[in-house]
Amino acid sequence: MAFITANWNPLGEAFYRKIELYEMGWSLRDGLKECLVAAAPYGGPIALLRQPQRPSSSARPQLEIYSSSGANMASFPWKSGPVRQLGWTVCDDLLCIQEDGTVLIYDLFGAFKRHFSMGNEVVQNQVLEAKVFHSPYGTGVAIVTGASRFTLATNIDDLKLRRLPEVPGLQGAPSCWVVLTQDRQTKVLLANGVDLYILDNTSCTPVVRQTQTTYSLLCLIILALSPLTVCVFQTPPGLSPQACSIVNMAVSFSYKYLALFTDSGHLWMGSANLKDKLSEVDTKVRTPPKQMVWCRRPKSQQPSVVIMWDRLLLVAGECTDTIQYTLDEESVCVAELDGVRIIGGSRHELLQEVPSACQDIFKIASMAPGALLLEAHKEYEKSSQKADEYLREIKEQSVLGEAVRQCVEAAGYEHEPETQKTLLRAASFGKCFLSNYPPEPFVSMCRDLKVLNSVREYTVGIPLTHTQYKQMTVQVLIDRLVYRKLYPLAIEICRYLKTPEYQGVSRVLKHWACCKVQQKEEPDESIAHAVSVKLGEAAGISYSEIAARAYECGRTELAIKLLEFEPRSGEQVPLLLKMKRSQLALSKAIESGDTDLVYTVVTYLKNEMNRGDFFMTLRNQPVALSLYRQFCKHQEQDTLKDLFNQDDDHQELGNFYVKASYKEKKLEARLSLLQSAVDEYNKAKNEFAAKATEEEMKLLRFQRRLDEEKGEALLGLSLQETLHALLTSNFHKQAEQLYRDFRVPDKRYWWLKLTALAEKDDWEEMEKFAKSKKSPIGYLPFVEVCVKQHNKYEAKKYVSKVTPEQKVKAHLAIGDLEGAAEAAIERRSEGEISTVLSRCSPTTDRALLERLNRARSTAAKK
Amino acid sequence: MAHSVRRDAPELPDFSLLKRLARDQLIYLLEQLPGRKDLFIEADLMSPLDRIANVTTLKQHDVDKLYKVEHKPIVSTSDQLCFLIRPRIKTVKWICDVVNADKAFGRFRRYKIIFSPQKFYACENLLEEQGIFGDVTTDEWSFYLLPLDDDIISLELPEFFRDYFLEGDQRWVRTAGSALHLLHSVYGPFSKVYGIGRCSKMAYESWREQVEEGEQRARQAEIGNVFLIDRDVDLVTPLCSQVVYEGLVDDIFRIKCGCVEFCPDVTSSDKSIKVMLNSQDKVFNEIRNEHFSQVFGFLSQKARNLQTAYDKRSGMNIKQMKTFVSEELKGLKQEHRLLSLHIGASESMMKKKTKQDFQELLKTEHSLLEGFEIRECISYIEEHINRQVSMVESMRLLCLLSLTENGLLPKDYRSLKAQFLQSYGIEHLLTFSNLKQLGLLVEQQPGETLTVMESRVGKLVNDKTAGKLTDAFSSLAKKSNFRALGRRLNLVPKSDEEYDLRVPRDMAYIFSGAYIPLSCKLIEQVLERDGWTGLEEVTRMLNGHEFAVTAGSNGSDARVKTDSQRIILVMFLGGCTFSEISALRFLGREKGIKFIVVTTAITNSARLLESMLDNHA
Secondary structure, three states: OHHHHOOEEEEOOEEEEEEEEEEOOOOOOOOOOOEEEEEOOOOOOEEEEEOOOOOOOOOOOEEEEEOOOOOEEEEEEOOOOOEEEEEEOOOOOEEEEEOOOEEEEEOOOOOEEEEEEOOHHHHHHOEEEEEEEEEOOEEEEEEEEOOOOEEEEOOHHHOOEEEOOOOOOOOOOOOEEEEEEEOOEEEEEEEEOOEEEEEOOOOEEEEOOOOHHHHHHHHHHHHHOHHHHHOOOOOOOOOOOOOOOEEEEEEOOOOOEEEEEEOOOEEEEEEOOOOOEEEEEEOOOOOOOOEEEEOOOOOOOOOOEEEEOOOEEEEEOOOOOEEEEEOOOOEEEEEEOOEEEEEEOOEEEEEEEOOHHHHHHHOOOOOOHHHHHHHHHHHHHOOOOHHHHHHHHHHHOOOHHHHHHHHHHHHHHOOOHHHHHHHHHHHHHHHOOOOOOOOHHHHHHHHHHHHHHHHHOOOOOOOOOHHHHHHHHHHHHHHHHHHOOOHHHHHHHHHHOOOOOOOOHHHHHHHHHHHHOOOOOOOHHHHHHHHHHHHOOOOOOOHHHHHHHHHHOOOHHHHHHHHOOOOOHHHHHHHHHHOOOHHHHHHHHHHHOOHHHHHHHHHHHHHHOOHHHHHHHHHOOHHHHHHHHHHHHHHOHHHHHHHHHHHOOHHHHHHHHHHHHHHOOOHHHHHHHHHHHHHHHHHOOOHHHHHHHHHHHHHHHHHHHHHHHHOOOOOOOOHHHHHHHHHHOOOHHHHHHHHHHOOOOHHHHHHHHHHHHHHOOOHHHHHHHHHHOOOOOOOHHHHHHHHHOOOHHHHHHHHOOOOHHHHHHHHHHOOOHHHHHHHHHHHOOHHHHHHHHHHOOOOOOHHHHHHHHHHHHHHHHO | OOOOOOOOOOOOOOOHHHHHHHHHHHHHHHHOOOOOEEEEEOHHHHHHHHHHOOHHHHHHOOEEEEEEOOOOOOOOOOOEEEEEEOOOHHHHHHHHHHHHHHHHHOOOOEEEEEEOOOOOHHHHHHHHHOOOOOOEEEEEOOOOOEEOOOOEEEOOOOHHHHHHHHOOOOHHHHHHHHHHHHHHHHHOOOOEEEEEOHHHHHHHHHHHHHHHHOOOOOOOOOOOEEEEEEHHHOOHHHHOOOOEHHHHHHHHHOOEOOEEEEOHHHHOOOOOEEEEOOOOOHHHHHHOOOEHHHHHHHHHHHHHHHHHHHHHHHHOOHHHHHHHHHHHHHHHHHHHHHHHHHHHHHHHHHHHHOOHHHHHHHHHHHHHHHOOOHHHHHHHHHHHHHOOOOHHHHHHHHHHHHHHOOOEOHHHHHHHHHHHHHHHOOOHHHHHHHHHHHOOOOEOOOOHHHHHHHHHHHHHOOHHHHHHHHHHHHHHHOOOOHHHHHHHHOOOOOOOOOOOOOOOOOHHHHHOOOOOOHHHHHHHHHHHHOOOOOOHHHHHHOOOOEEEEEOOOOOHHHHOOOHHHHEEEEEEEOOEOHHHHHHHHHHHHHHOOEEEEEEOOEOOHHHHHHOOOOOOO
């Protein structure tokens, strides 16, 4: 497989390879000369700001955005101020940092999004240099001003500017600097000629330059006085003292490693905290490099740095050797998670350390299991029996599983689909001879590669490696595709990977729809139609979000049309309110059956509308009205009244006044409230209530008079209670008066008087009362009331007066069994005789029992 | 027990899981406010809370002192206050006062409000208006369902009835939907949902919405069909006197959250005893569904059995005695204690209920249900009012009269109302207005007035809302149509036959054979017919809003009669009575199915009518 290793270059133990990703599709007249270039990591887009050919005041620079394959995505003349630096955010937005400290943000298609400033101080002093950096907190911007001061913003989406302390002795820009994120802190490491400084939020710490010997001495001291370590910042260990000033530095993708390049042509590599040295290489080139980037991959075999000069590209690692490539055109290096991309005027290449799996398989004369398996498969395809030999050899070492694993892994690292296929076929071949090899790694690798190959496609132009893809996750990849408006591809990938609809297809469709509604030239109707047709069956689509986007673009009508498709009325309401369609919002809220939502709208309306309109609106919405009434009942009694007034709801107004009267302590106020109630009831033609209320007023006045005259505490009692109180306190005259005035039914009055008299044992008065006229309630109650007061003697007096129908009951009530029996027999009623019989006990006279039984049988015969 | 239980009756699902869920969430919420804190609990949340997490559990999670919310200034010295409340404006306002008082005093504390079962925008709005939104943190304790027994689950929302049916406030509908959703996600998927009433329909829709929003998991269903019913479909049943043991205990002693406090004259000691009434109580479990007249006989039989069990030890040797003491004695003692309690309770009830007037009361009720001797009934009610026997009872009889007679004649209406006001005070003018609005107590009117009003209002609004508007007025238009319904559904058995209460033949036994509860009859009919076909006339009289939907996507295997298919969940929106539960248990035994009753609260005539009063405090 000589051709695969053709572009491999050894460096120490490892190999490095440079593969071509794309033939660039752009046609740049002067290549990348005289251009500000920024390319986003993870195969992101490339932005170019080309200076005009002839510098003149009228000529404007041109800003161009390309995909990684060089397809033009946007291009427009730059009309704003002079730009110092370009950069990309983590979500593929372009940052243009101007000299005056303004940062303009554009999207992928060159549409302006927003801008922010790096502080007022910058406007005067100008930005000398700027850097865009990425950290777990998002995308940050760091600048150094003409006054040699650094300003940092760690996350541009949550802008907090931090002005770092002054660096002693620094004039103008430092010779080189980098931004480090360590221990959740962002710092700046800078070199000013010979001196190294660490700048953090509060202080500027010079890095003490020590010779190697003193350094180890220092280490001893540090070990002995460990608390002191905080104060002393170690110098880069092992940096030769004769190497004087640092002219370039680079920090690795993960912020773990740091590389320094000195004017003596030495390259120092070590950890970013300056504690450990990895290696030091003499490049023998003394000119300061144009660019220097780390070239590592996770689980790298050695640290290595790519250094670029005008015509030379150099890879330096642990050993003293280096790999040198000549550059035939102006290029830019882009650090990636697992390598370096080199973008030139005509080519786009990837330089990386050859992963160990590939090395094992493809290294010449490799005897690794994977290599043998690949060979076996090759022979098998040639129908050669050698296949069996190879296979046997693998199996003898029982490393077939390992072989398959290697082939699968290596396939992921290969860029050419043909090589991928060969490796995967070999893996699949090997798998046949394994009984319990888990299929998942193979299957998912096939899937991943299919996705990767489709996005690496020239037209898409996202040259992701497998490692990057895994780091980035499918979700983000889908997002990026959506951002590039590659909706069909995104949907295909979602379907292919069987991403749940909710996160996959539906989400893409939503973005598509959001984009669709921004197409200004199409009429509302057709957009609404197109959206509904496309989105019809997708699950979990939020039309309200799409509508919100339409509204943001000033297309209110379209937004309303789209909202109609939203099945959850709850989602419609907030947007409708925002669009000031409050009436519609209210009816939608009511339709949703969610009271909270109705209430939200009602509160909103209350604040937005004048009172009259508000009430009118409510009047047409009974549900909202009753809700608001509930609220008023607890919160705003007066509003409640206004509400009823507005509706001419006199009945409710009457009720309202009555209720208010109970809360009123003062009698006069209470009476006047009741009078209002009477008026309202009259208006409501509720004569009954009016009369009842009037009577209540009359009663209250009567009670007050009596309270004043006789010192009774009657106020507030009901009519019945008042009467009872009067009767028990011997105010018979007043009671009579009440009885007449209020037309109390006779029956009630008799009951009242009867119980009252019995309660105070006024038997004489009771007898008088019984004789006063014929009782409207009969005389059985007299008997019962007396018995209840345990006065059988008095009770007996009334038994004779009781009507024949009730005689038996009366006799029984006073416990006169014989009398009851007599009465029952006389009335010849079977039922009554039975009642009496049931009351008989074994002690009852036998003769009586017999008589009763006899009478019952005769009565039954009848 | 005389009932023959069908052997193939399915097992009920285990509802203790609901308690565990609620407890875990509460603990989680309490730990969101780390450190020691005082807990203020809304009064009517105390008993439900007690069933979920006892004081020890709360103390384990740094709750220092427990207070009842009393709407008064507080005395707590803790730096952290936690309020566990219902989402009520009044309570939130009180909390605002507490916080503002602290502020005025310059005292700094941390406050946390836990709303159960959910928060309402109105409450948060109030916090904002009072300027303390930033000072408190709020949370929701989604404690929707409290299992009171193996087959009873309560939402413990007594205000549901008044809020929805009287005030037209629909905020609890979503709560009901969420409760249903919870049951669905734990014990579902349901295969079919039937329902009647507007609230049921809304609750159903709210639930569907939540199902569609959430993710669906395929699991083994433990509950088959669901029946939703609005309380106002059948207002007659809860207004009848209960004569089944459990119902009677509720009517007389008031069962609170599955627990009753027996007063000293029941316990025949000098203190009250709190007793849990559920199927764990073996004695109670056997008599709860019995007609009261049968209970005494059963209890004495039980007492004799117990005696025999005790007597066994007389002939025992030491070893046998040892096993007896270690194994049986404790159970017997326990049973003994319960038995004596229930006998005490029965005696006390007997004293109250066998008196002449109770018999007459029942007779009047039965006459009203059967619809004869109405005049006599009216004069009985009149006397009842005049003698001021009991305000709620008088009102109950009035309402029953109105419901069964389709409203009172104007003459009667006025005179009875006037007497009632004279007897019990003018403030009941407001109560009457409420009763009228709900259709509980109305005046017979010449038929056309309402339709005129409806059409007049109908013109004001478009078609879509017109339906809703008519609904809003439907309570006014509501005719109970009780007689016609009774005839069609055969609710009132012929009175000339003797009804043997020992061996009940239908659900009417819960009302001494006088009346089959309409609600339960509807459930029976719908389950039998698998829908509303053939009941069109009935639903028309009940104001419609009936529905029957195949809920699950697995409609095809709904035909398979698995055990879960014979577990029916009945949800009463607005409360149900113990009598209805007894009737459903009876129905279940007859049909070999099991009913699970979910209700917004356990109600009875007194609770229902008391909720109609306007407390002007």
